[in-house]
Amino acid sequence: MTREEYQKQSTDGLYRAIARLKAERGAVFLVHNYQALEVQKIADHIGDSLALAQAAAAVDARLIVFCGVHFMAESAKILNPGKKVIMPDRGAGCPMADMVTAEQLIAAKKAHGDPVVVAYVNTSAAVKAESDVCCTSSNAVKIVASVPPDRKILFVPDRNLGSYAARMSGRELVLWPGHCYVHNRFTVDDVRTARDEHPGARLAVHPECPPEVAALADDVASTSGMVALVRDNPRVGEWIIGTEMGLVDQLSAAHPDKGIHPLSRRAVCNNMKLTTLAKVAWALEHEANEVTVPDEVAVRAKRALDRMLELS
Numbered sequence: 287m288t289r290e291e292y293q294k295q296s297t298d299g300l301y302r303a304i305a306r307l308k309a310e311r312g313a314v315f316l317v318h319n320y321q322a323l324e325v326q327k328i329a330d331h332i333g334d335s336l337a338l339a340q341a342a343a344a345v346d347a348r349l350i351v352f353c354g355v356h357f358m359a360e361s362a363k364i365l366n367p368g369k370k371v372i373m374p375d376r377g378a379g380c381p382m383a384d385m386v387t388a389e390q391l392i393a394a395k396k397a398h399g400d401p402v403v404v405a406y407v408n409t410s411a412a413v414k415a416e417s418d419v420c421c422t423s424s425n426a427v428k429i430v431a432s433v434p435p436d437r438k439i440l441f442v443p444d445r446n447l448g449s450y451a452a453r454m455s456g457r458e459l460v461l462w463p464g465h466c467y468v469h470n471r472f473t474v475d476d477v478r479t480a481r482d483e484h485p486g487a488r489l490a491v492h493p494e495c496p497p498e499v500a501a502l503a504d505d506v507a508s509t510s511g512m513v514a515l516v517r518d519n520p521r522v523g524e525w526i527i528g529t530e531m532g533l534v535d536q537l538s539a540a541h542p543d544k545g546i547h548p549l550s551r552r553a554v555c556n557n558m559k560l561t562t563l564a565k566v567a568w569a570l571e572h573e574a575n576e577v578t579v580p581d582e583v584a585v586r587a588k589r590a591l592d593r594m595l596e597l598s
Protein backbone atom coordinates (compact mmCIF):
# COMPACT_ATOMS: atom_id res chain seq x y z
CA MET A 287 0.00 0.00 0.00
CA THR A 288 1.10 3.60 -0.46
CA ARG A 289 1.64 6.02 2.40
CA GLU A 290 -1.45 7.93 1.28
CA GLU A 291 -3.55 4.76 1.47
CA TYR A 292 -2.30 4.08 4.98
CA GLN A 293 -3.10 7.70 5.91
CA LYS A 294 -6.77 7.05 5.08
CA GLN A 295 -7.01 4.06 7.47
CA SER A 296 -8.58 4.26 10.92
CA THR A 297 -6.33 4.14 14.00
CA ASP A 298 -7.59 0.63 14.82
CA GLY A 299 -6.94 -0.49 11.23
CA LEU A 300 -3.39 0.86 11.47
CA TYR A 301 -2.71 -0.93 14.76
CA ARG A 302 -3.91 -4.19 13.15
CA ALA A 303 -1.78 -3.66 10.02
CA ILE A 304 1.27 -2.80 12.11
CA ALA A 305 0.85 -5.91 14.31
CA ARG A 306 0.54 -8.16 11.23
CA LEU A 307 3.52 -6.58 9.41
CA LYS A 308 5.61 -6.63 12.58
CA ALA A 309 5.16 -10.41 12.93
CA GLU A 310 5.79 -10.99 9.19
CA ARG A 311 8.97 -8.91 9.15
CA GLY A 312 10.37 -9.92 12.52
CA ALA A 313 10.61 -6.31 13.69
CA VAL A 314 11.18 -4.70 17.05
CA PHE A 315 9.95 -1.16 17.85
CA LEU A 316 12.19 1.23 19.78
CA VAL A 317 10.23 4.35 20.75
CA HIS A 318 11.41 7.56 22.41
CA ASN A 319 9.44 9.16 25.25
CA TYR A 320 8.64 12.22 23.06
CA GLN A 321 6.70 10.29 20.43
CA ALA A 322 2.95 10.91 20.15
CA LEU A 323 1.07 8.77 22.68
CA GLU A 324 -0.53 6.63 19.93
CA VAL A 325 2.97 5.76 18.66
CA GLN A 326 4.22 5.08 22.19
CA LYS A 327 1.58 2.34 22.40
CA ILE A 328 3.34 0.13 19.80
CA ALA A 329 6.69 0.19 21.64
CA ASP A 330 8.63 -2.94 22.54
CA HIS A 331 11.06 -0.63 24.33
CA ILE A 332 10.19 2.91 25.33
CA GLY A 333 12.62 5.22 27.06
CA ASP A 334 15.23 7.95 27.03
CA SER A 335 18.25 8.06 24.76
CA LEU A 336 20.37 5.92 27.09
CA ALA A 337 17.74 3.21 27.60
CA LEU A 338 17.09 3.02 23.86
CA ALA A 339 20.81 2.79 23.06
CA GLN A 340 21.13 -0.04 25.58
CA ALA A 341 18.04 -1.77 24.15
CA ALA A 342 19.33 -1.33 20.57
CA ALA A 343 22.65 -2.96 21.45
CA ALA A 344 20.78 -6.02 22.77
CA VAL A 345 18.16 -6.44 20.00
CA ASP A 346 17.92 -9.94 18.59
CA ALA A 347 15.29 -9.33 15.88
CA ARG A 348 16.40 -8.74 12.26
CA LEU A 349 14.70 -5.35 11.87
CA ILE A 350 14.63 -2.31 14.17
CA VAL A 351 11.94 0.32 13.56
CA PHE A 352 13.19 3.45 15.31
CA CYS A 353 10.48 5.92 16.29
CA GLY A 354 12.49 8.94 17.37
CA VAL A 355 14.97 11.18 15.57
CA HIS A 356 17.82 10.39 13.21
CA PHE A 357 20.78 10.42 15.61
CA MET A 358 19.02 7.80 17.77
CA ALA A 359 18.42 5.48 14.80
CA GLU A 360 22.02 6.02 13.72
CA SER A 361 23.27 5.06 17.20
CA ALA A 362 21.13 1.90 17.07
CA LYS A 363 22.74 0.96 13.73
CA ILE A 364 26.25 1.65 15.07
CA LEU A 365 25.65 -0.37 18.24
CA ASN A 366 24.05 -3.31 16.41
CA PRO A 367 25.41 -3.17 12.85
CA GLY A 368 24.07 -6.59 11.84
CA LYS A 369 20.46 -5.39 12.10
CA LYS A 370 18.50 -3.41 9.54
CA VAL A 371 17.36 -0.10 11.05
CA ILE A 372 14.53 1.90 9.49
CA MET A 373 12.75 5.14 10.38
CA PRO A 374 9.08 5.92 9.63
CA ASP A 375 10.09 9.44 8.42
CA ARG A 376 13.65 10.02 7.26
CA GLY A 377 13.23 13.78 7.75
CA ALA A 378 12.99 13.43 11.55
CA GLY A 379 16.26 15.03 12.59
CA CYS A 380 17.38 16.90 15.70
CA PRO A 381 18.25 20.55 14.96
CA MET A 382 20.62 20.61 17.95
CA ALA A 383 22.61 17.70 16.46
CA ASP A 384 23.10 19.83 13.33
CA MET A 385 24.73 22.61 15.38
CA VAL A 386 28.12 20.90 15.28
CA THR A 387 29.77 19.28 12.27
CA ALA A 388 32.79 16.97 12.23
CA GLU A 389 34.83 19.67 10.41
CA GLN A 390 34.00 22.29 13.07
CA LEU A 391 34.86 19.84 15.83
CA ILE A 392 38.23 18.93 14.28
CA ALA A 393 39.09 22.66 14.10
CA ALA A 394 37.98 23.22 17.72
CA LYS A 395 40.06 20.28 18.96
CA LYS A 396 43.14 21.86 17.35
CA ALA A 397 42.32 25.29 18.77
CA HIS A 398 41.93 23.88 22.31
CA GLY A 399 45.09 21.72 22.25
CA ASP A 400 43.61 18.25 21.99
CA PRO A 401 40.98 18.24 24.76
CA VAL A 402 38.89 15.23 25.75
CA VAL A 403 35.71 15.57 23.68
CA VAL A 404 32.49 14.57 25.43
CA ALA A 405 29.71 14.41 22.84
CA TYR A 406 26.06 14.41 23.77
CA VAL A 407 24.41 11.56 21.85
CA ASN A 408 22.42 14.27 20.06
CA THR A 409 25.16 14.43 17.39
CA SER A 410 25.80 12.86 13.99
CA ALA A 411 27.84 9.66 13.68
CA ALA A 412 30.60 11.75 12.04
CA VAL A 413 30.82 13.96 15.17
CA LYS A 414 30.79 10.92 17.47
CA ALA A 415 33.66 9.51 15.42
CA GLU A 416 35.72 12.62 16.32
CA SER A 417 34.80 12.34 20.02
CA ASP A 418 36.32 10.44 22.93
CA VAL A 419 33.16 9.49 24.77
CA CYS A 420 29.42 10.05 24.39
CA CYS A 421 26.91 10.92 27.08
CA THR A 422 23.16 11.30 27.42
CA SER A 423 21.12 13.56 29.67
CA SER A 424 20.98 10.80 32.29
CA ASN A 425 24.72 10.12 32.58
CA ALA A 426 26.41 13.41 31.55
CA VAL A 427 27.55 14.22 35.11
CA LYS A 428 29.06 10.75 35.59
CA ILE A 429 30.81 10.77 32.20
CA VAL A 430 32.28 14.25 32.73
CA ALA A 431 33.43 13.28 36.23
CA SER A 432 35.19 10.19 34.81
CA VAL A 433 37.62 12.29 32.71
CA PRO A 434 41.07 12.51 34.35
CA PRO A 435 41.24 15.79 36.31
CA ASP A 436 44.32 17.09 34.45
CA ARG A 437 42.56 16.96 31.05
CA LYS A 438 40.68 19.83 29.44
CA ILE A 439 37.12 18.87 28.38
CA LEU A 440 35.28 20.12 25.30
CA PHE A 441 31.55 19.42 25.60
CA VAL A 442 29.40 19.40 22.41
CA PRO A 443 26.82 20.51 21.36
CA ASP A 444 24.36 21.42 24.16
CA ARG A 445 25.66 24.28 26.28
CA ASN A 446 22.78 23.90 28.78
CA LEU A 447 23.45 20.21 29.47
CA GLY A 448 27.17 21.01 29.53
CA SER A 449 26.73 23.78 32.06
CA TYR A 450 24.56 21.48 34.23
CA ALA A 451 27.22 18.73 34.07
CA ALA A 452 29.91 21.30 34.95
CA ARG A 453 27.95 22.53 38.01
CA MET A 454 27.21 19.02 39.26
CA SER A 455 30.68 17.56 38.69
CA GLY A 456 32.68 20.63 39.72
CA ARG A 457 34.62 20.39 36.42
CA GLU A 458 35.33 23.28 34.11
CA LEU A 459 34.10 22.60 30.57
CA VAL A 460 34.59 24.34 27.27
CA LEU A 461 30.98 24.64 26.08
CA TRP A 462 29.82 24.55 22.46
CA PRO A 463 27.15 27.17 21.65
CA GLY A 464 24.41 24.65 20.77
CA HIS A 465 20.95 24.31 22.26
CA CYS A 466 17.62 22.51 21.87
CA TYR A 467 14.94 24.86 20.48
CA VAL A 468 12.26 23.11 22.55
CA HIS A 469 13.94 23.28 25.98
CA ASN A 470 15.80 26.53 25.49
CA ARG A 471 12.42 28.29 25.23
CA PHE A 472 11.49 27.59 28.87
CA THR A 473 11.78 30.78 30.91
CA VAL A 474 11.85 31.88 34.54
CA ASP A 475 8.43 33.42 33.86
CA ASP A 476 7.09 29.98 32.82
CA VAL A 477 8.27 28.68 36.21
CA ARG A 478 6.64 31.57 38.11
CA THR A 479 3.33 31.13 36.27
CA ALA A 480 3.27 27.35 36.75
CA ARG A 481 4.19 27.61 40.45
CA ASP A 482 1.44 30.23 40.95
CA GLU A 483 -1.12 27.99 39.23
CA HIS A 484 0.00 24.80 41.06
CA PRO A 485 1.48 25.89 44.38
CA GLY A 486 1.81 22.36 45.83
CA ALA A 487 3.42 20.78 42.79
CA ARG A 488 7.01 19.52 42.51
CA LEU A 489 8.91 20.83 39.48
CA ALA A 490 11.09 18.48 37.42
CA VAL A 491 12.95 19.82 34.38
CA HIS A 492 15.23 18.38 31.70
CA PRO A 493 18.92 19.43 31.80
CA GLU A 494 18.56 20.88 28.29
CA CYS A 495 16.66 23.78 29.93
CA PRO A 496 18.52 27.08 30.47
CA PRO A 497 20.55 27.18 33.73
CA GLU A 498 18.31 29.86 35.29
CA VAL A 499 15.30 27.55 34.82
CA ALA A 500 17.13 24.44 36.09
CA ALA A 501 18.19 26.44 39.17
CA LEU A 502 14.53 26.91 40.15
CA ALA A 503 13.58 23.23 39.75
CA ASP A 504 13.19 20.65 42.51
CA ASP A 505 14.63 17.95 40.24
CA VAL A 506 16.69 17.93 37.04
CA ALA A 507 16.37 14.65 35.16
CA SER A 508 16.35 12.89 31.79
CA THR A 509 12.97 11.86 30.39
CA SER A 510 13.19 8.36 31.90
CA GLY A 511 14.54 9.96 35.08
CA MET A 512 11.27 11.92 35.31
CA VAL A 513 9.24 8.74 34.75
CA ALA A 514 11.12 7.16 37.69
CA LEU A 515 10.69 10.27 39.86
CA VAL A 516 6.91 10.29 39.47
CA ARG A 517 6.69 6.51 39.97
CA ASP A 518 8.99 6.44 43.01
CA ASN A 519 7.38 9.37 44.86
CA PRO A 520 3.80 8.13 45.36
CA ARG A 521 3.12 10.75 48.03
CA VAL A 522 3.69 13.62 45.58
CA GLY A 523 0.28 14.21 44.00
CA GLU A 524 1.13 17.07 41.64
CA TRP A 525 4.01 17.61 39.22
CA ILE A 526 5.07 20.35 36.85
CA ILE A 527 7.05 18.74 34.02
CA GLY A 528 9.60 20.85 32.17
CA THR A 529 10.17 18.89 29.00
CA GLU A 530 8.53 17.94 25.71
CA MET A 531 4.77 17.29 25.67
CA GLY A 532 5.11 13.60 24.66
CA LEU A 533 6.46 12.79 28.10
CA VAL A 534 3.81 14.92 29.79
CA ASP A 535 1.14 12.93 27.89
CA GLN A 536 2.80 9.62 28.87
CA LEU A 537 2.88 10.58 32.56
CA SER A 538 -0.72 11.84 32.50
CA ALA A 539 -1.89 8.55 30.97
CA ALA A 540 0.12 6.47 33.45
CA HIS A 541 -0.98 8.48 36.52
CA PRO A 542 -4.60 9.56 36.02
CA ASP A 543 -4.85 10.06 39.81
CA LYS A 544 -2.14 12.75 39.82
CA GLY A 545 -1.98 16.32 38.56
CA ILE A 546 0.64 16.29 35.78
CA HIS A 547 1.09 19.84 34.44
CA PRO A 548 3.34 20.91 31.58
CA LEU A 549 5.75 23.75 32.38
CA SER A 550 4.68 25.07 28.98
CA ARG A 551 2.36 23.67 26.32
CA ARG A 552 4.64 25.24 23.69
CA ALA A 553 7.20 22.52 24.37
CA VAL A 554 6.59 20.40 21.28
CA CYS A 555 9.42 18.86 19.25
CA ASN A 556 8.07 18.98 15.69
CA ASN A 557 10.77 16.57 14.59
CA MET A 558 9.67 13.90 17.06
CA LYS A 559 6.08 14.39 15.93
CA LEU A 560 6.89 13.57 12.28
CA THR A 561 6.43 9.89 13.14
CA THR A 562 2.83 8.72 12.67
CA LEU A 563 1.19 5.29 12.75
CA ALA A 564 0.53 5.52 8.98
CA LYS A 565 4.24 6.15 8.33
CA VAL A 566 5.20 3.27 10.65
CA ALA A 567 2.94 0.87 8.71
CA TRP A 568 4.20 2.12 5.34
CA ALA A 569 7.90 2.02 6.28
CA LEU A 570 7.48 -1.45 7.76
CA GLU A 571 5.70 -2.83 4.70
CA HIS A 572 8.40 -1.51 2.35
CA GLU A 573 11.29 -1.69 4.82
CA ALA A 574 11.85 1.88 3.69
CA ASN A 575 14.09 4.69 4.96
CA GLU A 576 16.97 2.44 5.95
CA VAL A 577 19.57 4.14 8.16
CA THR A 578 23.17 3.37 7.22
CA VAL A 579 26.52 4.59 8.50
CA PRO A 580 29.77 4.24 6.50
CA ASP A 581 31.99 1.57 8.10
CA GLU A 582 34.99 3.81 8.79
CA VAL A 583 32.75 6.32 10.62
CA ALA A 584 30.73 3.64 12.44
CA VAL A 585 33.81 1.91 13.89
CA ARG A 586 35.13 5.16 15.42
CA ALA A 587 31.71 6.37 16.57
CA LYS A 588 31.10 3.01 18.23
CA ARG A 589 34.19 3.45 20.39
CA ALA A 590 32.73 6.65 21.89
CA LEU A 591 29.31 5.02 22.39
CA ASP A 592 30.80 1.84 23.89
CA ARG A 593 32.86 3.88 26.34
CA MET A 594 29.66 5.60 27.47
CA LEU A 595 27.82 2.28 27.89
CA GLU A 596 30.72 0.85 29.90
CA LEU A 597 30.61 3.86 32.25
CA SER A 598 26.80 3.85 32.60
Ligand code: 13P
Pocket residue numbers: 319333334335336408422423424466494507508509510
Ligand atom coordinates in the same frame (compact mmCIF):
# COMPACT_ATOMS: atom_id res chain seq x y z
P1 13P B 1 16.45 11.98 26.92
O1 13P B 1 17.70 11.18 26.75
O2 13P B 1 16.33 12.58 28.28
O3 13P B 1 15.26 11.19 26.55
O4 13P B 1 16.55 13.24 25.95
C1 13P B 1 16.63 13.12 24.57
C2 13P B 1 16.30 14.38 23.90
O5 13P B 1 16.36 14.52 22.71
C3 13P B 1 15.93 15.47 24.77
O6 13P B 1 15.51 16.54 24.05
Ligand code: SF4
Pocket residue numbers: 355379380381382383408466467468469530555557558
Ligand atom coordinates in the same frame (compact mmCIF):
# COMPACT_ATOMS: atom_id res chain seq x y z
FE1 SF4 C 1 16.50 17.50 19.47
FE2 SF4 C 1 15.32 19.06 21.28
FE3 SF4 C 1 13.82 17.54 19.71
FE4 SF4 C 1 15.32 16.46 21.65
S1 SF4 C 1 13.57 17.82 21.90
S2 SF4 C 1 15.12 15.72 19.55
S3 SF4 C 1 17.11 17.80 21.60
S4 SF4 C 1 15.15 19.23 19.06
